[in-house]
Amino acid sequence: MKKISLTNSSTYSPAAVSRYVTFNVQPNKPSKQIRYFFISFLFAFISLVSDDAIAQLTTCTGCSSSDIKVKRVYLADANGNPLSSSCTPGTPVSAQICVDFDVTAQTRYGFYFGFEYKIGSTTYSQSQCYAQAFSQGPFTLCYPITYNCGQSVSLLSTLLGWGNQVQDLNTFCNPSNLTCQSLNPKCYTSTNLPAVEAPLISDFTSTTACQTGQSVQTVTFNGTATGGTPAYTYSWDLDGNGTFETTGQNPTFTYQAAGIYAVSLKVTDSNSAGAVSDVQTYSVTVSTCTIPALPVLYTYFRAQSVGEGIQLEWETSLEVNHDHFEVELSTNAIDFKRLSDPISTPLITAGNKKAYRYTDTKAHTGPVYYRIKQVDVSGQANFSKILSIVFSDTTSLLELSPNPVRDQLNLRIQSTQNGEADIEIIDLMGKRWSKSSILKIEQTHQHTINTQSLPVGQYVVSIRIGDQYFVRRIVK
Structure with missing residues (x-):
């Protein structure tokens, strides 16, 4: 040539x-x-x-x-x-x-x-x-x-x-x-021309922001790629441990502490003759956030499974210029819709502490997310943390066997969140038949519960790990 x-x-x-x-x-x-x-x-x-x-x-x-x-x-x-x-x-x-x-x-x-x-x-x-x-x-x-x-x-x-x-x-x-x-x-x-063949180049930018109630900035990453053979696969090592454990082009991550972190993006193309990868590594600076004084201080916000649905409970220790609460629901943790009417009257008042409760009786499948919207007298809104609840009889995140159960129930929990896990077994009338706690320190954790004393009937197994909940039905 x-x-x-x-x-x-x-x-x-x-x-x-x-x-x-x-x-x-x-x-x-x-x-x-x-x-x-x-x-x-x-x-x-x-x-x-x-x-x-x-x-x-x-x-x-x-x-x-x-x-x-x-x-x-x-x-x-x-x-x-x-x-x-x-x-x-x-x-x-x-x-x-x-x-x-x-x-x-x-x-x-x-x-x-x-x-x-x-x-x-x-x-x-x-x-x-x-x-x-x-x-x-x-x-x-x-x-x-x-x-x-x-x-x-x-x-x-x-x-x-x-x-x-x-x-x-x-x-x-x-x-x-x-x-x-x-x-x-x-x-x-x-004008119908071949694509310009160019080497695969990966790159990314990051933006930091302080979210309500968080003491450390949340980082949003934006990955890009040119050259090679589209489509691209994006993998991230966000904590500098050498493992690309996060996928997606634009992940969001909240670090536990302020500092400088080495973040790597690996982009892999779709070359049929052999996929090509390119890696870029940058240092990302994460700073602390100044948490402004809020009109409401929460003592807790939690959920539990009851016979008629999911019961949300929250308690405040301080309310200044507060007007009302609203419970919001989402299926993707991004787009929330109002679930409850305004809630302004506490269920219990003890000193400066006020307890509230709302029960979601709607049937859900897959993961759902709850949060509390707090509205002050001027109409300004603040939001609580988000609770994640997984409803499913087939999800691989929580496996129960055997089902129907006899003398013992085997649990297999698949979750990246570790810590103390609270396990409850409740009947459809809301009566608690079993409550135990375990320490989960690995992504996959197995546990066995003695169920000999359970009468014949239908039950709900509820597992809470931090702000993540798993809900499954069993039969004996």
């Missing part, structure tokens, strides 16, 4: 090109040789000094000949080799955008190539005319460009034009001939 690389000596931005003009000399006819040389030199001179006068055509109506077509586009180094991913996101990269062509007809004499491309969100155009012959088969042209590592590069449109006769070499690159009218029908234009 013939490959032609162009030097950056013209005025085009961001990667200007210079014109190369070649010609053939017939040694057996000296007078014509001199005349031919002079004419060729003249056109070469005009070509070199008239860059600004030549319109950079990148598309023409009616150009549909298939004599020459674009087959492949890729980013390359100075030697024309495809780029590697060894660059730091945001740093300048000097490279070439190389285009593979294929001449499907006989030799073509003279060749014009105009193209429009985009780097990031900025569009550029280039055009180049070659007073030389291109024989049947593939050839490659390369053009220098400069972009920042991680920026996307795409080809938007191309215009190819050529001459069919040897004598076209003398006049083809004349500026007056480089018009849509002159090129037609010996031309081809397209």
Whole structure:
């Protein structure tokens, strides 16, 4: 394959090109040789000094000949080799955008190539005319460009034009001939072009914010990827332990303490010939939050399973300019809807402590999330922490066996949250038949409960680990 690389000596931005003009000399006819040389030199001179006068055509109506077509586009180094991913996101990269062509007809004499491309969100155009012959088969042209590592590069449109006769070499690159009218029908234009092949580059940014009631900032990460073969898979090591335990393009994470954390993103593409991965690691600074004085201080907010549903309980030790509470429900922990009417009267008052209760009697499947919306007398709202409850008879997060149960019940809890776990068995009338606590220190924990004393009937098993609840039904 013939490959032609162009030097950056013209005025085009961001990667200007210079014109190369070649010609053939017939040694057996000296007078014509001199005349031919002079004419060729003249056109070469005009070509070199008239860059600004030549319109950079990148598309023409009616150009549909298939004599020459674009087959492949890729980013390359100075030697024309495809780029590697060894660059730091945001740093300048000097490279070439190389285009593979294929001449499907006989030799073509003279060749014009105009193209429009985009780097990031900025569009550029280039055009180049070659007073030389291109024989049947593939050839490659390369053009220098400069972009920042991680920026996307795409080809938007191309215009190819050529001459069919040897004598076209003398006049083809004349500026007056480089018009849509002159090129037609010996031309081809397209906007349906191959993707620019580029190395896979991963990158990410992060933003920190203080959430209500939290003493340490919550960090939201935004992963990006360019090059390689979409679609991409995003994996994160958020705590610097070397394990990529979090997935998703834009995760949110709350650290236990302020500090500087090494965070790594690994992006893997979908290359059918063998997936390629790229990893970027940055330091993320997490700061403490100043917790403003709230109109209400909670002593606790908890949930428990009762015969008629899920009973939510909360207690306050201070209420200043407080008006009422509302219970809110969500299925994704993001979009909440009001579940209860305004609750302004406590169930129990003891000194400065006030206890409230609300029972959700609606049937739910899968995980649901509860929170308390507190509204003050001016209409301003604050929110409590979120309780997570998993309702399911088939979830793999909590496995109970056997079911129906006889003398003992085997529990298998699958959760990333560790700590003390409270386990209760309650009948459908709300009577508690069993209550125990265990210490969960691993992601997967197994436990056995003696159920010999349970009468025949239906029961609800409720497990609380921190703010996460699991609810399952069993039969004896």
